[in-house]
Amino acid sequence: MPFLLLISLQWFLQVRSDGSGSKAQRAMARRTDGEARIAALVFAWLQIVVRSLLWLVIGVGLLLIYPFNPADIANGGGQQFTASRELVFVTGINDLLPSGARGIMPVGLLAALASAIDTHMNWGASYWSNDLYKYLLCQVSLQREPRN
Numbered sequence: 001m002p003f004l005l006l007i008s009l010q011w012f013l014q015v016r017s018d019g020s021g022s023k024a025q026r027a028m029a030r031r032t033d034g035e036a037r038i039a040a041l042v043f044a045w046l047q048i049v050v051r052s053l054l055w056l057v058i059g060v061g062l063l064l065i066y067p068f069n070p071a072d073i074a075n076g077g078g079q080q081f082t083a084s085r086e087l088v089f090v091t092g093i094n095d096l097l098p099s100g101a102r103g104i105m106p107v108g109l110l111a112a113l114a115s116a117i118d119t120h121m122n123w124g125a126s127y128w129s130n131d132l133y134k135y136l137l138c139q140v141s142l143q144r145e146p147r148n
Helices: 002-012 022-028 033-065 071-076 078-086 088-096 099-141
Strands: none
């Protein structure tokens, strides 16, 4: 069962599941503009709603498993209550997942962080080379084309 769960999650969270690339091209390659708009709206709606529902179910389920206790606000103050609510996801990982899946979760979170950092580094390099160096420095200031 855990193997099937991992394979199904890998399929569900594939690289281009955000609608970029070939999926967007297939959605837009329709006979008319109206069909392309409908295809894009249906695809976007499914991506946003259906994929978000998975996280909504997980979040509500964790809030039901670890219920709200009004005494926590009175005894420990609002900050302690807020901190305990923010730890619900981590507590659920620790209490509910088997040891193998519990080990995969931090790795997945670190991979998402590394991906975000990599994206921003590439974005920054692209802005530097195309916008600042090529346009401002070479074309505006030095009045020449940039060297390759």
